[in-house]
Amino acid sequence: MSDETASTEGWTDRDIDAVAGELRAADHAVALTGAGVSTASGIPDFRSEGGIWDKFDPNEFHYQRFLADPTTFWEKRVEMHEAAFGGDVEPNAAHEALAEMERAGVLDAVVTQNTDGLHAAAGSESVVELHGTGTRVACEECDSRFDAAPVHERVRDGDVPPTCEDCGGLLKPDVVLFGEEMPPGAFQAARNHAQDADVFLAVGSSLSVQPAASLPRLAARNGTLVVVNLEETPLSGTADYEFLADVTEVLPAVAGRFL
Template structure:
């Protein structure tokens, strides 16, 4: 029986357009907890406190709770990219991977060196003004909130600052969603990594790729709704499997 990693490596080498989709499972090894499931962030916090309606109605209270969420999310340590992030960046550098589409908001793909990253849900490394759209490092906004500026405001126009992520109840931004569907539709190998494939619109991307004739590879510790339809269904730790995949391609 063929080694599944060697087989998948061969399929990647033969493909013209490989696109990866990543979920929370790629970042948990960097110390970032998942949002859902046992031990997830939403067991500690009420999702309604971070709804877009709450932000509009009580931006000061939203930011106060957001400080607590940030502490739970990151803790006291600086998070760093792990082997999975570095492996995907290496696949791109070597010309095997066209782009990474991610459900994550931690910015670790870019930190690892990936250059073409589509962040479906935005990034928590920046804050944006709801009035003029100006962006600044999130840490600056959080520091001002921690010092009592609730909510922190734009120094340019005075508008309220908002974390540059998609909040519950907020519309998905058109540009990354359209870009992700375009990438999935023209891929000939779609690699879904560390995602439960249960949250839209990301969950629809592998099926979109398959409808266009792409080979589908799913790498996740647990089964996903598409595991029985995937051409490759590898139940493995992504921080171990992806570096092994890079090595198999050398």
Template sequence: MDERELSFAASAIQNADSVVALTGAGVSTASGIPDFRSEDGLWTEYDPNDFHISRFQADPEGFWRERVDLVEDLFGNDVEPNAAHEALTELEESGHLDALITQNVDGLHQEAGSDDPVELHGNGQRVACTGCNRRFDADPVFERARGGDLPPTCEHCDDVLKPDVVLFGEQLPEHERFRAHSLSESADVFLAIGSSLTVEPAASLPETAADRGATLIIVNLDSTGLSGHAEYDFREDVTEAVPRLADAVIDSDPRT
């Protein structure tokens, strides 16, 4: 990361009225969570169609049996927030990050201390009742499923429980989608971190921000479709680049 560009990017964040960050799979994989779409990703081991909403509706027992296996592959190693999660929390707490949007469903931003992130694809640490819409902690429900309680049902209304994530064939939650779009439109600086910017509608958010005049900062190991439009394009490990950027913002801020 070029020190001069780092300093300019930090200054842009310091001087902005509204800073918004979007995080993608690259932030999760840095905590040891497998990705889905790479050459050796989880979709080479699992059939995505098995996690389609139509499969859940037609065969909830089979869906849950395979969902348990998938979640064990995803979170079986007691994953924890990494330095990128923690740096984003530090930016929030210092008043330099106004909103965080994430494509990830692991809940690690909350574990790191982030306040009310916009979860575009839901949160795998929760389950939702398809009948009464109550939300519950996922761990006890998955324990029931591992023990043969398939499909797990709601203790209040006895309808089937569903992982509180967006399955294939489902629309993104309207409220979260609206929040993300509105935040992107009003951002002065938009950070896109650990995202290939290929999955819609999240991929359009930084472009929306840039079209409205925001300074676009991208942190990702590989080039993205918007790298050519970014004022700052840091192709580095997010666990190294994001903490350095956060330190540059906070340490040189005359208010701190």
């Protein structure tokens, strides 16, 4: 861990070299990603002003609403999904940089709060999805998983609520809905990564939403904490390195040190 906190609105080659050196020396390095990693791909933030929850009522996506009226839930779900992910949504330079660092052997896992599936699309193989992924649906009866795109098409064609091809059970987006608990296995895996981390990168996250916000605090007890975000976070005074900058610029600069 560095002797003093480094905070900068820009950065120098020395800053990037220092973080790359920490990663190179680490036995275990992990990245936590938030909405700021996805917005550069054209995906709107959910909670910010003008975001998805300004256009849709979050109560429409509560688990109890899903159980009580799955037809309306699915109609609203597809409408919201098109508003958030419509068009050509692809991984951006930040996703690709994290995948490059994993291939270079200096990043062991990505823990993400996002449900867009873009880390896997960019080539990251060790991904812990804290809130699931909108690219899949899951059967409430037999727990089978299916690609979401054909199911969304079925809903558009009036096949609502969609049911499982295997057992006829009700299908649900494979994400954590309001009123549902985070899968304990996913969060425990994330905690294990944070506890073991010599270097923890917190990127594109406000670090204000629990329980994910507890992970960098846990990692900072024994390891080096690097925060990359456009705005200051509750851990601005704790981070060993803080870059108040665009994740699509900082992460490729770091990844470039391993090419």
